[in-house]
Amino acid sequence: MALGSLPPRAVVIGCALLCFACSDKPGPAEPPPPPVEPWDGTYTPLVETTDWVDRGPYAPCTFTGVQGSIVDCDSPSLFDLSKCDTASLSTLDAHGIYGVDVRNVAGYPDFVGVRIPPDGGTGTMEGRPLTRQQVTGSFQFSSRYTLRNVVRQTVIVGCGVQPSGMVTGCFARCANGKASWGTFEAARMTWGRGESESSGGLRLISESDVPQSGSHVDVYVAHKHAYVVSTNLDPGTEGGLAVFDVSDPSHLVLKKSITLPGDSFWNAAWTKDDTLYVASRSSGVIVFDISNPADPLFVRNVPGGAPLDVHTLFVDGNRLYAVSPGPAPTGETLVFDISTPRDPTLLNRIVVSDTTSYIPSAHDSFAYQDRLYINHFSSGYVVFDVKDPMSPRELGTYTFQTENSSSMSHSGAVGTFAGRTIAFEGGEGQGTHLRVLDVTDPTNIPLIGTYKLRFHASIHNMILKDKRLYIAYYQEGLRVLDVSIPTNPREIAYFNTFRESNPGLTDWMTEGAMGIRVPGDGYVYVADSTRGLLIFNEL
Template structure:
């Protein structure tokens, strides 16, 4: 997940386990239509970038000339004469919206809005400020919001005015930015309420909730399942200062999980990823790198050490492949790095190398995640793109190729991937993180000539987080869109076959963040899907 641009926020809650009855078998689902076997042929697609310019969203405008001194939050400065303002009366007086913005020059931006159901002060978040209290909030009958964000020597304002309801849960309108009382930019927006999209029900394709367990804080980030225990890691709560940490959940009976232990280390509790091998549990720590626990007793992890030795680093994600552990660090190295460990002795990792991806195309490089497959390492370098290395010899890794794009200055936001073999070709399923990001299917057989061959995208206001490939099914933790399961037997045509909507506005701890909802996922092959939702905790579903 993103580590800087979109900080997470959470509220500490009690540790509760909720078991749901699962004695009834799910109703049989009709078989999907047959899929013709893929023969490996395709027509390469043109890269459209993450954010696709759909043109102006509304027929309104902000009237002052750019650069003039104004009271930015004066509603009369918007020309709404061509709008269907009456349609705004259909809106509920509360809700959470993600807002896709386009300025008059055709450049994108995004904010989140939350108006609580109790009528209290709502919040707005953007790339530049998080959870800032609203100065103006008018919802139902109108759609007007504004924030005033102080800076060190200035203040910034953002103002939105609705023009009309364009569809279920969707509002279009205009916005304006001001800095120190001077109007600097304006444009139009499309705001989507983060209820279940496309008129969907809670689930489809035979997926059903087996149990739900609240863990540690309301910001759990990842899960790994090993020896009938789920190891759920959480990140710190920036608002309440409540720490994250590790929750050990006995899932020997998936319908009645039991929290066996919770661990937090003072000053070291922003734990973003987990992986286990034999008697070792590895935790990605923002403060101290890779933390190693002894889990010879799976319910009672015992701290062993933190790695690497020397200056502490921020490790964000982990991947284990055979006797290799890959730990991806976005900082403090300028471009980030991937640490390669030998874990032949799982409790005694040996550092083999620190792999740095040369920054060739981006002004904000950052190693974020990795996937190892057949002696290659696929590194999500976030705004530098998707980079492929030959790591057969860990002492001498070689960069083989890179997939990236830049359209009108918009950088890629490569975040996570899964790789497999289809029709004799090596295929990567790569997902971005950020407004407008989506799933790309890439032919990486020749890393020097990576081709885009397929795509899957839901609402432009939502973001993917993690992906898991199991045989020909791809499982996606898709934040506000919940769990999505795709049949990728023909990678050029990813086909959704099941979903489970985890996101509910009423869940305690929901925020206006773009990155809220389903975040972590594992499919260990025991017949269940283990899904982490930032507010709801650990959800166990049956495999579809």
């Protein structure tokens, strides 16, 4: 057998034997890899390409309906597949969860989720039952529903499977029979790029279900207890708070579960001393006494008064920042004095100046060195001077929104590298990814680095610990980056947490790894939307 035809392992062994036969003296040692030079703070600014970039039609199929005419979108005769490789569709499994990137003929994006259960039951599209599903030898799905007295149809028809595994085809949407259409590219949301379950030494230490049936979205760890919050966004589910004793991370013990009727959309958690704060869609910030960490006791909700939707929280010293996506049109960030932790005092409400963007609502914040960095959906990444909370000053904004992109600034983390203030910003939506920004001068914020995975998945949250960035990346699971050179974020480990078989999974883009904490106890804590609480070793 020729050496070139041997398997790689045999080649290595064979070469080693040949070398051994030639000499009994050890060969020269392999030189160690060259040391990585520390970043000196210099960079070349990158061009902002936005998130969703129009790459033209995804498939050669067409929808033959006439603009403005009344049609049945679900009529197969309206889709011309004559230029398609429909035979390639026979390679697809008869089940799966797909993220479908839709391009309207006018060059605007949309996104559709499709889930076909493995048991052959009725699947869903955008959370609604499919009225037609054909997978064997084809890729055709439709849903029909009534919303605000309008009969709506969404139809996708496969054209072929690309070498990358992506399914492409045509879609149509009808509202009372009036159609719009375009093409799509669909990715099955299993582990991307042919990856294994994990890499880089990340190990799953333990895993536990969470009692609430809703989506598990955030976790905070204090006093050897993990506080997991869940939302009840989907009908028939419940959110709330689950408390786990994590003194032995390999053996989690559920200590308490709290759900309040009519108020269980709880989206974020944070602690200060013996006080726990929970962000509630209805009650603002809920304050709990955790003098006994296993048994949170309700104290009050703040600021009180009219119902208030608080979505995210951040504690910095004696300040609590609570971000609310409402009221319209911009949302607000509430600033509390928590020098007395169980009695937060409202100091101010910060509102950005932009009121005209696509979705100018506040979502998240990060406080660092007297500045507050607010992820403000389509308004961008907004920087405030909050040294005097009674007189906050808006310093600058980095925006990447365009008229044909619906992606949003969603989360971030900030630190100091080579004497410069560097922000890591993650978006949510099609094509969103990690941006590295130099925010030393907020009036002039350049893009200096990026990190991207699949176009069909996005970042939910992140934690910067020293020079490593831990990312909860929805269907892409847990990702760990070496960011010691911010201009070149380098993935050093991952764990694919997403499993299509998880009970309760939906077709939404926002499934998978969501909440993340790295409290410094040697472990990484992840709240996964359906798997619950997962604990990994810290690298």
